Amino acid sequence: MTNHDPYRQAGVDIDAGNRAVELMKTAVRATHTPNVLADVGSFGGLFALTNLPPQPVLVASTDGVGTKVKLAAELGRWRSIGRDIVNHCVNDILVQNARPLFFLDYIASSKLNPEAVAEVVTGAAEACRAVGCALLGGETAEMPGVYAEGAFDVAGTVVGIVDRAALLPQPDAMQAGDLLIGLPSSGPHTNGYSLIRQLVAGLDLNTTLPGTNTSLADALLAPHRCYLAEIDRVLHAGIAISGLAHITGGGHVENIPRVLPPHLAAEIDTAAWPWPPLFAQLLAWGEIDTRMAFRIFNMGIGMVIIAPASSAQPIQELLPEAILIGRLTSRHPSIPAVHLRTE
């Protein structure tokens, strides 16, 4: 790919880190389905639209991974960041029921480390391939003086497609009594890392996280989980759902209301599932109360399905990990859109 030649931009000797770059190229090519046209002379990536739905709607989202990149740079572990950015973006358009077509990445630093770039791109390519999404292009930028020493930033853009009739959320189909069904997260995903970095500052990240067999580093850098396969299973089984909320920055408190009509509120039973050890530890270190926790973190639930009560059992049969975390209630103007039940 023309745009993915970190050596060219970095001015680094072509011999160094060749293996990482070759791995990256192979990984990127492996994402190229027949829809990706040959990129002779390409300034942009080409994606042929085929098998279009009756009323095709493109859904696009740009996002970054936040200061999780800072932690990754400190630990010299970049590949998971590539998976983070792709999965974050894919989940963001999944809540509108879009399936990803292609992804483009942006990686920038004051001085590029070609191996780090190759690792990020390889991770992104792996995550793209897992969901049938083409890694269509990207840009690596060397920006002297713009980034802090040793720091880099990673952003990405996904473009997906959905039939207009299948768009989610469907607020008109929601009513009080509908259920909130959560799917487990793999960790904090890509949210809350500026706070997390403060809380773990000075700690040895190779120590084991209490209550687990996992190092703190592994727990903190666990890649953002993608929920496409799980949602596909539910929808392919013909189970009715009316909305999905991706629990990102702002946590449950800010993200669930984004898909609710104004007359409905979400009641979350915060004790319905055991908070994963990492979150329990972060809350203890930061003396963070439940309300604040649910405004910052996903608390172990990365995707919330909103569905009529009759869908709960079939969903839980298909996805045994699914947890009933709450329900929709009538919303009075005087109460917030999310009520946290702490028992």
Place this chain on the structure above:
Amino acid sequence: MTNHDPYRQAGVDIDAGNRAVELMKTAVRATHTPNVLADVGSFGGLFALTNLPPQPVLVASTDGVGTKVKLAAELGRWRSIGRDIVNHCVNDILVQNARPLFFLDYIASSKLNPEAVAEVVTGAAEACRAVGCALLGGETAEMPGVYAEGAFDVAGTVVGIVDRAALLPQPDAMQAGDLLIGLPSSGPHTNGYSLIRQLVAGLDLNTTLPGTNTSLADALLAPHRCYLAEIDRVLHAGIAISGLAHITGGGHVENIPRVLPPHLAAEIDTAAWPWPPLFAQLLAWGEIDTRMAFRIFNMGIGMVIIAPASSAQPIQELLPEAILIGRLTSRHPSIPAVHLRTE
């Protein structure tokens, strides 16, 4: 737009800079054609595909504006950066004959300045509106510790569409004797700024650029020009062209070969047009020779049309600013793909 609330991300008092943010919102909304669907609960932006060509191909490109952002930050002039990133991306997909559908921006800093964000987004919205492109979404990210003090980065992604049969370049249609027809640039566009910043370091940017009535600051921050309207005029008139090269990083020397078949080279008559005063000055300050100059800068020509000789006169009649800058020649394996004639 949900994603364009810099206050939320920056944690800044909602009262400060309200006017800039209102201006931004109005500017963004003004780009929303009927294809943009209401963004209730949107995690991603929605764009309905209508009036599709027979073989629709999406063309996508992600890019940044390089360290021009550093100059903009130093001068506190952000709006032109928004125009830069959009026009750069639109030109990049124009060379494949794609017309932009929508754009998404990414703006990040260690500490966001909401007025700066609003200015960048307003500039991007203005540039989008000028070419009928929807500003569909974006992300503003505050990344403590990742960016240098006062620095910010701006990247963007454009998605456009073209009929497969109309894709450019058409290398099979090119032959020796075809002409290279240049369209003037508005300045260095978004390339060479790491070098430019070294060359002007310590100078008063408010001084007048010799040979002009323009300040050095104005000349350096002139927005990247968009060539969509000019190329549309040529194509709508039915004039045959076989390729377009957007002269970006790598200058003429690296960008023109990207659209040529292996058996053809480009011969550029570097004296065919007067180099604009800014470039002449930069070359003098940096003691940069012609070959290096054409490898870094656009030297006053931002877009090159490759066309059969018979198209030259009709193009110049339609676009009086168009300049005949060279021609295609047979390429022998021993010679480089671009030959610079200096007379």
